[in-house]
Amino acid sequence: MEVIRHDVVLVGGGGAGLRAAIAVAEADPELTVACLSKVYPMRSHTVSAEGGAAAVAREDDSPELHAYDTVRGSDYLADQDAVELFVEEAPIELTRLEHWGCPWSREEDGRIAVRAFGGMSVERTWFAADKTGFHMLHSLFQTSLKYENIVRLDETFVTRLLVEDGRVRGVVALDLRTGSARAVLGRAVVLATGGAGRIFPFTTNAAIKTGDGMALAYRAGVPLKDMEFVQYHPTGLPGTGILITEASRGEGGVLLNANGERYLERYVPNKMELGPRDMLARAAILEFQAERGFKGTYGPYVHLDLTHLGEAKIDERLPFVRELAIHYVGIDPVKEPIPVRPVVHYMMGGIDTDGNGATELPGLYAAGECASVSINGANRLGSNSLSECLVFGARAGRAAAAFAREVDDRNEPAVPEQARDEEGRIEALRGKSGGERIVDLRREMTSAMERGCGVFREEDEARHTLQTVAQLKGRYTDLGLEDRSRVFNTEIVSALELGHMLDVAEAVALAALERKESRGSHTRTDFPARDDENFLKHTLVRFAPQGPKLDDKPVTITRWQPEERKY
Amino acid sequence: MEEKRTIRFEVLRFRPEQDEEPVWQTYDVPCRPDWVVLDAINYIKDEIDPTLSHRWSCRMGVCGSCGMMVNGTPKLTCSAFVRDYPDPIRVAPLSNFPIVRDLVVDLESFIEKLERVKPWIIRRAEKDPALGEYLQSPEDLSNFKQYSMCINCMLCYAACPVLLHEPEFLGPAALALAFRYNQDSRDEGERQRLGVLNSPEGIWSCSYANECSEVCPKGVDPAAAIQKQKLLGFLQWARVVAPRGGA
Ligand SMILES: Cc1cc2nc3c(=O)[nH]c(=O)nc-3n(C[C@H](O)[C@H](O)[C@H](O)COP(=O)(O)OP(=O)(O)OC[C@H]3O[C@@H](n4cnc5c(N)ncnc54)[C@H](O)[C@@H]3O)c2cc1C
Ligand code: FES
Numbered sequence: 051m052e053v054i055r056h057d058v059v060l061v062g063g064g065g066a067g068l069r070a071a072i073a074v075a076e077a078d079p080e081l082t083v084a085c086l087s088k089v090y091p092m093r094s095h096t097v098s099a100e101g102g103a104a105a106v107a108r109e110d111d112s113p114e115l116h117a118y119d120t121v122r123g124s125d126y127l128a129d130q131d132a133v134e135l136f137v138e139e140a141p142i143e144l145t146r147l148e149h150w151g152c153p154w155s156r157e158e159d160g161r162i163a164v165r166a167f168g169g170m171s172v173e174r175t176w177f178a179a180d181k182t183g184f185h186m187l188h189s190l191f192q193t194s195l196k197y198e199n200i201v202r203l204d205e206t207f208v209t210r211l212l213v214e215d216g217r218v219r220g221v222v223a224l225d226l227r228t229g230s231a232r233a234v235l236g237r238a239v240v241l242a243t244g245g246a247g248r249i250f251p252f253t254t255n256a257a258i259k260t261g262d263g264m265a266l267a268y269r270a271g272v273p274l275k276d277m278e279f280v281q282y283h284p285t286g287l288p289g290t291g292i293l294i295t296e297a298s299r300g301e302g303g304v305l306l307n308a309n310g311e312r313y314l315e316r317y318v319p320n321k322m323e324l325g326p327r328d329m330l331a332r333a334a335i336l337e338f339q340a341e342r343g344f345k346g347t348y349g350p351y352v353h354l355d356l357t358h359l360g361e362a363k364i365d366e367r368l369p370f371v372r373e374l375a376i377h378y379v380g381i382d383p384v385k386e387p388i389p390v391r392p393v394v395h396y397m398m399g400g401i402d403t404d405g406n407g408a409t410e411l412p413g414l415y416a417a418g419e420c421a422s423v424s425i426n427g428a429n430r431l432g433s434n435s436l437s438e439c440l441v442f443g444a445r446a447g448r449a450a451a452a453f454a455r456e457v458d459d460r461n462e463p464a465v466p467e468q469a470r471d472e473e474g475r476i477e478a479l480r481g482k483s484g485g486e487r488i489v490d491l492r493r494e495m496t497s498a499m500e501r502g503c504g505v506f507r508e509e510d511e512a513r514h515t516l517q518t519v520a521q522l523k524g525r526y527t528d529l530g531l532e533d534r535s536r537v538f539n540t541e542i543v544s545a546l547e548l549g550h551m552l553d554v555a556e557a558v559a560l561a562a563l564e565r566k567e568s569r570g571s572h573t574r575t576d577f578p579a580r581d582d583e584n585f586l587k588h589t590l591v592r593f594a595p596q597g598p599k600l601d602d603k604p605v606t607i608t609r610w611q612p613e614e615r616k617y
Numbered sequence: 618m619e620e621k622r623t624i625r626f627e628v629l630r631f632r633p634e635q636d637e638e639p640v641w642q643t644y645d646v647p648c649r650p651d652w653v654v655l656d657a658i659n660y661i662k663d664e665i666d667p668t669l670s671h672r673w674s675c676r677m678g679v680c681g682s683c684g685m686m687v688n689g690t691p692k693l694t695c696s697a698f699v700r701d702y703p704d705p706i707r708v709a710p711l712s713n714f715p716i717v718r719d720l721v722v723d724l725e726s727f728i729e730k731l732e733r734v735k736p737w738i739i740r741r742a743e744k745d746p747a748l749g750e751y752l753q754s755p756e757d758l759s760n761f762k763q764y765s766m767c768i769n770c771m772l773c774y775a776a777c778p779v780l781l782h783e784p785e786f787l788g789p790a791a792l793a794l795a796f797r798y799n800q801d802s803r804d805e806g807e808r809q810r811l812g813v814l815n816s817p818e819g820i821w822s823c824s825y826a827n828e829c830s831e832v833c834p835k836g837v838d839p840a841a842a843i844q845k846q847k848l849l850g851f852l853q854w855a856r857v858v859a860p861r862g863g864a
Binding site: 062089090092093094095098099142143145146149150153154155156157158159160161162181184185187193195196204227231256257258289290292295350373374377378488489531532533535536537538539540541545612 | 632633634635649662664665666668670671672673674675676677678679680681682690696717718719721724728731732734735737738743744746747749750751752753754755757758760761766767768769780794798802803804
């Protein structure tokens with residue numbers, strides 16, 4: 051088996067991963083960083099982000115205000131020390147990206163333009179029309195090409211972390227081109243593998259968002275934090291789940307029910323369309339329950355009306371929204387309202403880290419959507435996540451570089467054997483005989499997740515989902531695969547991804563069952579109130595061979611005491 | 618729910634471990650009327666033949682993974698609707714690239730070409746980000762914005778008649794990106810890109826067939842970028858290289 055050695059091993063080539071790679075490369079030109087990604091970096095899901103990235107930019111704004119909005123948006127579950135770091139560094143990071151060529155939209159005088167976003171009390175969302183993530187990712191990718199000490203291993207699927215003597219030692223990965231497993235060893239490992247929206251049936255997330263890094267860390271003994279908090283975005287296209295960005299509301303779009311009412315009057319009268327996502331998603335479902343939604347082939351929906359913005363503004367600020375709506379639902383938003391409904395969008399939870407991206411396992415770091423630092427707590431504010439990828443990607447990269455410089459212990463006798471074990475596990479999947487199909491298990495998992503871990507949750511359904519996922523994990527061992535070949539065997543990849551998703555789904559279901567309160571995106575119909583006395587704490591889920599184990603951890607509160615969250 | 622319609626798909630298969638050369642394989646797929654070609658391929662993969670390999674991810678026309686030849690034309694399969702094609706629909710890997718397997722082509726040559734044109738901001742002196750942004754007016758932005766919209770989907774490479782005979786040609790996407798940086802008011806690297814752009818694999822190989830711009834799903838117009846670069850390149854060559862060469 052091929053063994054490669056670098057100083058830092060980075061898993062993920064999205065916004066967080068590429069930012070981390072550049073941070074390592076700049077921290078010390080002597081260090082080499084291997085950047086492993088299961089797709090070419092510019093295919094990463096960051097590319098789909100539309101609306102923008104938040105950072106203080108104007109005189110009417112301040113880091114304190116950005117921090118307060120974020121903490122309140124999180125329903126007081128964010129760690130306030132992390133939020134303070136975040137708001138301080140976000141403007142520098144977004145400016146740095148400007149220096150790296152990101153084509154941010156501009157004011158007439160040449161300064162960066164900013165727009166309104168949900169839950170943000172002033173305009174502070176930087177944008178590149180409505181293709182912000184696309185431009186950020188390509189700017190980062192193209193900039194990363196100039197560093198000779200970034201060594202990319204594209205289309206390489208990481209399947210396991212190598213751990214010995216209480217420290218991470220590298221990873222095992224499947225090279226899709228050759229079908230061979232290789233060990234990529236390093237003194238520090240950074241996970242930047244993104245979210246896990248694909249554990250649900252209806253999501254804005256790309257096909258690759260299967261929670262791999264979360265599962266890798268979890269299996270290596272690192273806890274997952276706050277996994278019950280799954281963000282539904284209020285405006286996805288029925289059928290495909292393709293996102294219609296919140297920027298369309300930031301620019302003035304309104305939501306209407308089947309009676310033509312701006313129904314948000316009933317739910318968030320002071321913020322209306324710019325209320326936080328958890329509240330807007332619940333509002334839409336309640337409208338559906340009250341039979342005030344439109345009825346369509348793919349279930350009920352509401353209208354997002356942009357017609358009053360006019361063609362010129364839509365073409366300047368929201369061209370991609372127009373393209374997507376015309377293309378995928380046959381509606382031109384200049385002329386007609388767009389049908390939309392709540393859709394799974396973002397994981398607030400993830401690998402438990404501190405403000406440097408460090409996990410419990412020495413040498414292992416995580417950043418971006420796969421991590422939970424946590425600045426998002428129980429509900430992320432739109433446009434905080436792209437900035438989070440940059441701020442904490444850079445911090446994790448620098449911390450990993452420092453760690454790699456300090457330790458130099460290659461006494462890892464058990465690592466080769468672990469790597470060979472893992473190679474054996476992958477090989478055993480190739481053309482494996484068995485009675486279960488990937489597609490069936492995946493379908494049963496996603497529908498169980500929607501039932502028990504949707505916008506509204508309650509005890510029995512959540513428990514049932516947890517049991518279903520546990521059973522599916524049992525059936526997974528009887529998976530049958532047909533493809534025996536090595537070169538670009540995507541069936542093996544799907545099988546490995548399914549295994550990761552089942553672990554992540556189980557953690558989500560357990561956490562949702564055990565948090566007996568309602569906070570942010572987690573709404574329990576049987577426990578409708580927030581309960582600070584018992585639940586102002588992070589949920590941790592730890593791996594154990596007999597099934598996941600629950601733990602918790604205090605929330606860091608610096609300046610903002612919990613108060614009722616009203617908009 | 619609207620009726621499903623069974624559509625015949627002919628898919629070009631190539632498994633290097635068993636096939637001497639690519640072969641067509643036929644699948645009958647029950648398609649919903651609102652399906653894209655990618656939905657049908659995913660259906661085949663999930664329900665009929667898990668050994669078929671293809672790339673895809675965002676399914677919303679922005680990640681650039683899912684380019685294939687659909688009835689002979691390069692298309693993003695996540696934006697090509699089955700209702701727009703007559704039966705049967707033929708799906709093949711992108712032309713002008715070696716096939717890795719089935720619908721997956723080898724993109725390494727493109728990544729190398731991309732690196733060669735230095736697609737990043739080059740400055741004589743870098744500014745500290747703490748000092749703020751480089752000012753750039755909306756007009757400055759509009760000088761290059763269109764050329765920054767490339768998603769690297771490689772449809773233009775599959776359509777390019779020059780690449781068919783000269784695989785070393787840098788190609789539409791890489792050249793358009795070089796032009797994008799040259800046109801960016803923040804960039805000072807034009808001279809550094811001059812050599813590669815004027816090299817035998819550079820802009821002068823383009824025969825201005827315009828096929829690239831016709832297939833581009835994002836309206837980038839690489840053909841125009843190359844023509845404009847030719848003009849600029851010539852002027853620059855005259856200004857920078859000629860006088861020195863003559864001295
Ligand atoms: C449609 C959409 C629109 C959005 N819009 C916004 C917005 O406007 N503003 C905002 O702030 N946020 C937005 N978000 C959220 C934001 O885009 C994401 O949270 C963020 O981009 C995640 O970046 P990342 O770097 O963590 O992960 P990703 O970009 O998902 O990258 C993950 C990387 O990890 C790699 N990887 C994963 N698993 C493996 C493995 N096993 N082996 C090797 N490599 C692996 C992948 O190849 C990829 O390179 C949006 C999200 C969606 C779905
Ligand atoms: S799947 Fe991303 S462009 Fe088609």
